[in-house]
Amino acid sequence: MELWLVEQHTPGYRVNWKLKRTIYTEKTPYQELAIVETVDFGRALVLDGIVQVTLDDEFIYHEMITHVPLFTHPNPKDVLVIGGGDGATVREILKHPQTNVDLVEIDERVINASRQYLPEIGKALDDPRVRIVVDDGIKYVKQTDKKYDVILIDSSDPIGPATGLFSREFYQDVYRVLNDDGLMVAQTESPLFNKELLAGVYQNLSEIFPLSRVYLTCIPTYIAGFWTFSLASKKYDPLQLNPSSKDLSDMAFRYYTPAVHQAAFVLPRFVQEVLDGGKSAR
Numbered sequence: 001m002e003l004w005l006v007e008q009h010t011p012g013y014r015v016n017w018k019l020k021r022t023i024y025t026e027k028t029p030y031q032e033l034a035i036v037e038t039v040d041f042g043r044a045l046v047l048d049g050i051v052q053v054t055l056d057d058e059f060i061y062h063e064m065i066t067h068v069p070l071f072t073h074p075n076p077k078d079v080l081v082i083g084g085g086d087g088a089t090v091r092e093i094l095k096h097p098q099t100n101v102d103l104v105e106i107d108e109r110v111i112n113a114s115r116q117y118l119p120e121i122g123k124a125l126d127d128p129r130v131r132i133v134v135d136d137g138i139k140y141v142k143q144t145d146k147k148y149d150v151i152l153i154d155s156s157d158p159i160g161p162a163t164g165l166f167s168r169e170f171y172q173d174v175y176r177v178l179n180d181d182g183l184m185v186a187q188t189e190s191p192l193f194n195k196e197l198l199a200g201v202y203q204n205l206s207e208i209f210p211l212s213r214v215y216l217t218c219i220p221t222y223i224a225g226f227w228t229f230s231l232a233s234k235k236y237d238p239l240q241l242n243p244s245s246k247d248l249s250d251m252a253f254r255y256y257t258p259a260v261h262q263a264a265f266v267l268p269r270f271v272q273e274v275l276d277g278g279k280s281a282r
């Protein structure tokens with residue numbers, strides 16, 4: 001019998017994944033978790049029926065959420081990841097030798113499942129430079145006294161446990177927890193399917209931080225391919241960096257290059273219009 005995973009995104013749009021098999025399923029205190037073997041993209045982590053990571057294309061998302069901010073900051077040392085319990089963002093951060101990572105993930109079961117079934121990404125979580133905190137990221141940034149150079153918000157979609165990670169109040173707390181020259185990046189979904197969300201986040205970040213910019217990449221396994229990241233910074237401008245001055249040869253990149261970094265900020269007109277719409281809506 002054929003096995004299919006059906007992702008229902010809107011009443012009129014769904015994505016069907018043909019699976020070889022289901023490897024593991026669990027109902028955690030926060031969500032339905034599954035590890036599956038897809039026919040086309042290798043093993044995948046699925047949360048509440050939505051594919052979060054496939055081993056075959058995860059490098060695009062994780063290199064872009066990580067290296068754009070880490071090369072924008074001239075000397076990032078303390079990095080905070082909110083979400084990201086699968087470990088792939090941590091794996092990328094650790095390629096920068098001077099970094100230490102705090103990972104705040106709400107659902108310990110994601111961490112355990114990734115360690116066990118997706119070691120390609122999960123094993124980074126066992127590195128001695130990583131401190132894992134199982135807690136709600138919203139609560140963490142409200143309470144911690146620690147300050148960070150870079151904060152990465154590697155969340156799932158704005159439904160379920162991640163909803164508050166897209167709110168203005170949360171970004172205000174992120175601002176407080178950043179050093180005076182710190183910066184943050186959040187994954188901000190599809191510019192086609194999540195226009196209002198993206199416009200709202202951009203609006204909020206522009207009001208809280210002196211500098212905010214959206215960048216774009218293409219992730220085959222996320223809906224409609226186009227995917228956005230929103231960067232907000234107290235000091236450094238991601239367009240002012242000179243990444244060619246860094247030696248990238250032993251970082252094993254498959255997507256990131258200095259030219260890709262610059263190019264990602266060039267936005268198609270419809271994406272710029274989504275951002276401008278958010279501004280004029282107030």
Ligand code: AG3
Pocket residue numbers: 050051052053084085086088089154155156157187221222223
């Ligand atoms: N975080 C973003 C997943 C978004 C998937 N959404 C969708 N297909 N509608 C992934 C976390 C990986 N570290």
